[in-house]
Amino acid sequence: MLATIEWNALLTVIWASLVGGIGVTAAYGLAILGTTRAIDYGRGGRLGEATVYALIGVLGIATVLAAIVFGIVVLTQK
Numbered sequence: 001m002l003a004t005i006e007w008n009a010l011l012t013v014i015w016a017s018l019v020g021g022i023g024v025t026a027a028y029g030l031a032i033l034g035t036t037r038a039i040d041y042g043r044g045g046r047l048g049e050a051t052v053y054a055l056i057g058v059l060g061i062a063t064v065l066a067a068i069v070f071g072i073v074v075l076t077q078k
Contacts, residue, residue, distance in 0.1 A: 024067045031060030 034057025041050035 020067070024064060027060045027063035027067070029060070031057050031064060034058070034060055 034053045034055070038050045038054035038057055041047075041053060
């Protein structure tokens with residue numbers, strides 16, 4: 001007997017894993033890049049660049065935290 005494939009559920013798993021695997025990892029990388037470059041440029045007296053990189057770091061951290069909260073909410077809803 002052949003099993004039937006639920007294509008909608010399979011596509012949901014594929015896009016969620018891509019977003020989780022690539023998107024959240026990239027956001028975490030931006031958080032690290034932004035914070036380290038902001039510290040380096042701040043020490044070098046380049047405050048404009050430090051501010052831009054600090055904003056990138058904050059947005060990366062906020063994205064990762066939002067993904068964590070979203071994951072917890074999804075797990076508790078099921």
